[in-house]
Amino acid sequence: MAGNRPGTGEKPSAVSPPLWQLLQTVAQSLQAVRQGQSTSRLLPQIEATRRAAVQSLLFRVLRQLGMAQALRQRLAPRAPAPAVDALLCTALALCWDEDQAPYDGHTLVNQAVEAAKRNRRTQGQAAFINACLRRFLRERAPLLAAVQADPKVLTPLPPWWVARLQRDHPLAWQSLLQLGQHPAPMTVRVNGRHTTREALQARWHSAGITSQPVGRTGLQLDKPMDVHLLPGFDAGDCSVQDAAAQLAAELLWDGLLQTVTPPSGAADHSAWRLLDACAAPGGKTAHMLEAAPSGGRSVELLALEIDATRMPRIQENLQRIGLQAQVRCADAGEPATWWDGRPFDGVLLDAPCSASGIVRRHPDIAWLRRESDIAELAQQQSRLLEALWPLLRPGGVLVYCSCSVFRAEGQDRIDSFLAHNTDARLRPSPGHLMPLAPGNQPGLPDNWLGDHDGFYYAVLEKSLG
Ligand SMILES: C[S@@+](CC[C@H](N)C(=O)[O-])C[C@H]1O[C@@H](n2cnc3c(N)ncnc32)[C@H](O)[C@@H]1O
Structure with a gap:
């Protein structure tokens, strides 16, 4: 047996539930993800004693889902009922790679069949599940070879996602896909x-x-x-906070400290007036305050968040580090509803995005998104940029970022913004940062942050005249 519990650093509970129970919960969660629910909503509903074990297995299943689906298709060309399919894919995702599998193949199959028998939605298909999984164990090598030889069947992430990565990053897309199958560093x-x-x-x-x-x-x-x-x-x-995410506050402060003093009357010199436009859960809000230069001007930071349910996290973060900001629930794209008319020296727009740069941390993301989401998100990102730009004082700095590797949510947004905002200048900026482990990036610039998430950064300065 390769191991007797899921192992990614999570602590086992004092009394571990039987494996068949964990497999049932993981399969039900996979079915829920396929129906559009996110793991960040699903996991808190799972009993605390088994949450860590379920998360560990579920994330592993989501990272291996492309392979599991391709194998399921070979073993059962006609898709079974959703609950049966979810259990089959769960078991296949956990056992196809003998070197990485958290359990011995036969143990896993026995427990998956037990899970099927003990659930009324799958019990009628327990024999079918047993037959499929045992055939996989018997014919593992030829089945894997057949699936791996057919790129139309085997896609580690949804095909539209893979095609977009390939188009946007012709040199890095394969490394990106490969890295997406492993947990991210802490x-x-x-x-x-x-x-x-x-x-x-x-x-x-x-x-x-x-x-x-x-x-x-x-x-x-x-x-x-x-x-x-x-x-x-x-x-x-x-x-x-991921290493690439740590650049947001650093770039903003670097930019602010280089700004030209505005003409008198155009700004309040006693305090830096800053806006964190999309703030929850407040990681970058906290960093903006921590990184403020000591002495001299004080900092007045307004943190906005449109989703009221995410607001408490901002306050919790600020309380833990012992710093303060004004926190408001509002749509950053509708300044008429919240802006007091005093210009900001600096704005951070950490825009809502597909989160394609953090798929390692949230392996459900790729399976939850639809291709049409990207155009909608891009539209929202542009709306926010256009709405916030007039709030910046002449000479002020706006940092735009997204935790996405798609150009549509990064470089394309800024190119289109610059094309019709002649008072905006792009300062030297990181651009697209690829989530690549060091030494794993042929033809790409130095990965100076080590192993980090995928991000896009642009630092925009507003002209004085
Ligand atoms: C990428 S997350 C921000 C992460 C945050 N900056 C951090 O570092 O902890 C984007 C956030 O923007 C919020 N959001 C989306 N649209 C918004 C809008 N129009 N106005 C304000 N907040 C918005 C989302 O609810 C989400 O919490």
Whole structure:
């Protein structure tokens, strides 16, 4: 047996539920994802004692779903009922790769059949599930070879997604797909107002937690762990934030500190007036405050969020680090409903997007999205850019970003914005950052942040005259 519990660093519960029960829950969750529900809504509904185990297995299944679907199609060309298909795909995703499988193949098949027998939606098909899975175990090598030889059948992510990646990133698309099948690293941002990176790293080291510096203020953990067990986390000494995401506040402050002083009367010189237009859960809001230069001007930060259910997370984050912003529930694209008419020195627009750059962290994303979503999101991103630009003072800086690797949500948005906003200038900016592990990027510029999420960044400056 390759292992007897799902292992990605999550702690096992004191009493582990039987595997067939976990498989049932994972298959039901997979069916729900296929019907359009996100794992971030599904997982909190699962009983706490088995949530970590279910998450670990479900994420593994979602990452291997392309292969599982292709195998299911070979084993049963006529699609079975959704509940049966979900259980079959769950079992296949967990056992097709012998080297990575969390369970021995025969154990898994026995338990999948047990799961089928104990659910009224699948019990009538338990013998069929048994036959399909046992045939897979017997004929594993030729079945895998047949599936791997047919790129029309085997797509690790939905075909439209793969085609878009290939078109947008002809050099990197295969690495992107490959990397999407592995969990992302756990990276934190050190709060320079509380401690230094070196001090926190040393403190963790003495507690047996090893990490590597990344970017300006980040530490990447060698092994992911429960964040509340990280010394200093609950006291606000650090926050979980991907290395590429940490650039948002850095680029904004770098830009602001280079801005030309506006003509008198055009701005209030006693405080930096900043806007975080799409703020929840508040990771970048907190960073904007942490990274503010000490001494001199104070910071007035307005954090907007359209979704009232996501607002408490912003406050929780700010409370933990002990800093303050004005937090409001509003549509950033309708300034008439919330703007007091005083221009901002700096704006961060972390736009709603497909999240195609963080598919490793949220492997349900690719299966939840439709191709038509991308055009709708692009339209929303442009609407927000156009609505917020007039709120920036002359000489001010707007940082646009999205955690997407699709050009339609990055470079294309900025090209189209610049084409008809002659008072906007693009400062030297990172552009599209690829989520590639170091050394895995033929023909691409240096991956100076190490292993990070996919992001797009543009720093726009407003002309003075
Ligand atoms: C990419 S997330 C922001 C992540 C956040 N900046 C962070 O670092 O923690 C985008 C957020 O924008 C919000 N949003 C979407 N449309 C909006 C709008 N028109 N006005 C304000 N917020 C919006 C979404 O609800 C979501 O919480």
